[in-house]
Amino acid sequence: MRLIISIYGCALSGLHSQPLILACCLLAAAPLLAHHSFGAEYDGNKPVTLTGVVTSIQWTNPHFYFFIDVKDPNGKVANWKFEGYPPVVLNRVGWKRTETMLPGDTVTVFGWQARDGSNWAHSRFVTFAKNGNKLESGPPAGNGDGGNRPPVQPQ
Amino acid sequence: MTIKIIASVGLVFAILVTSVPAMAQNQKALPPVPRTPDGHPDLSGVWQPGSDKPGTWAEANQGVGVAEPGRGGSVRKGANPPYQPWAAKLVLEAYNRRNADDYTARCIPELELGGLSLYPHQFVQTPNLIVLLMEVRHAFRLIPLNEKHPADLDPAWLGDSVGHWEGDTLVVDVTGFKERLVGSKINTDALQIVERFTRVDYNTIEYSATVDDPKALLHPYTMTSKYMLRPGTRLQEYVCENNEDPARFEELDKKGLITREK
Numbered sequence: 001m002r003l004i005i006s007i008y009g010c011a012l013s014g015l016h017s018q019p020l021i022l023a024c025c026l027l028a029a030a031p032l033l034a035h036h037s038f039g040a041e042y043d044g045n046k047p048v049t050l051t052g053v054v055t056s057i058q059w060t061n062p063h064f065y066f067f068i069d070v071k072d073p074n075g076k077v078a079n080w081k082f083e084g085y086p087p088v089v090l091n092r093v094g095w096k097r098t099e100t101m102l103p104g105d106t107v108t109v110f111g112w113q114a115r116d117g118s119n120w121a122h123s124r125f126v127t128f129a130k131n132g133n134k135l136e137s138g139p140p141a142g143n144g145d146g147g148n149r150p151p152v153q154p155q
Numbered sequence: 156m157t158i159k160i161i162a163s164v165g166l167v168f169a170i171l172v173t174s175v176p177a178m179a180q181n182q183k184a185l186p187p188v189p190r191t192p193d194g195h196p197d198l199s200g201v202w203q204p205g206s207d208k209p210g211t212w213a214e215a216n217q218g219v220g221v222a223e224p225g226r227g228g229s230v231r232k233g234a235n236p237p238y239q240p241w242a243a244k245l246v247l248e249a250y251n252r253r254n255a256d257d258y259t260a261r262c263i264p265e266l267e268l269g270g271l272s273l274y275p276h277q278f279v280q281t282p283n284l285i286v287l288l289m290e291v292r293h294a295f296r297l298i299p300l301n302e303k304h305p306a307d308l309d310p311a312w313l314g315d316s317v318g319h320w321e322g323d324t325l326v327v328d329v330t331g332f333k334e335r336l337v338g339s340k341i342n343t344d345a346l347q348i349v350e351r352f353t354r355v356d357y358n359t360i361e362y363s364a365t366v367d368d369p370k371a372l373l374h375p376y377t378m379t380s381k382y383m384l385r386p387g388t389r390l391q392e393y394v395c396e397n398n399e400d401p402a403r404f405e406e407l408d409k410k411g412l413i414t415r416e417k
Binding site: 037040087114150 | 235238243250391393
């Protein structure tokens, strides 16, 4: 929503003032960074497996997100955010928007945690308690992380 | 125990009896490569790059373990680009920044050269023009046949393509690229790519790309891949519309969490 408003604002205000054009275009451009490499956001050395109850799903491009409430052994609940494939890819690996994952479903998610250690992770597989299905939800770690070996050596 | 053994033998027998004729039947039943009225192989259809498994998308990508994005599994083969020192340095810098500034992060399209097997391509073939629709980043390529590149090319992310038939192989010459000097792949405006598409059987296009960039590479290199026909698959819209919390990304960057220890 914010992006649409920014672009719209750009078109409107651009007619009147140069500084406004710049400000608006910066606003409009910044959100594109949301399509990041895996390594920029997540740590391939921090695998996580969590079980919780789905609270919401965002079928957005370029990546989808879902949120689950995870209870720790003391009963304290934390809401985790998971990122994954775009909807077009999910469709082809067996996800159905109206059936597969719904709020209230209990799921177990495997993925990798964000670099800053917050309740945010990249999801790789989701297992659904309601039917035992295990589906791929995001790509493997690697993109932008590149392992420990640089792609090139300085020559 | 005896029952188990009998059951196992029976199962093996059943698999042998049913699978051998099925395999023979599949090979026998494969239709010939279709041809257009002008006699050329018809590449029309929806294809999955970087795969060598026949069947529908679901059959070829069953369950967990679909090919990794950008890598094309083991189907895409090719040497790492032989970069000149200055270009190798830039690629290394990007690696140490975890490719955070890669053009991909801005959803700018690129020629995937037979990779990125998560997303289908559709070929639309006419006698004088081949259109290549790519689901990823909602991009398309126009490949006019038997024409020259325009003299006044504007540099473009996907370059300018022209094609011609060499026997049953579609040869596509691509030039007129914009420079990419940040990220995991470096190229200058001297980049030139020659692609070859050969539909070797009903299900398969063999692909190769010879990449030359005299300003950034020490010498040209070639990579190969395959496209597999995916009956029933439709391309869908995939554009970068999401604006999910860019401030967070910048926050990570400021905390130094993105830069790799050297």
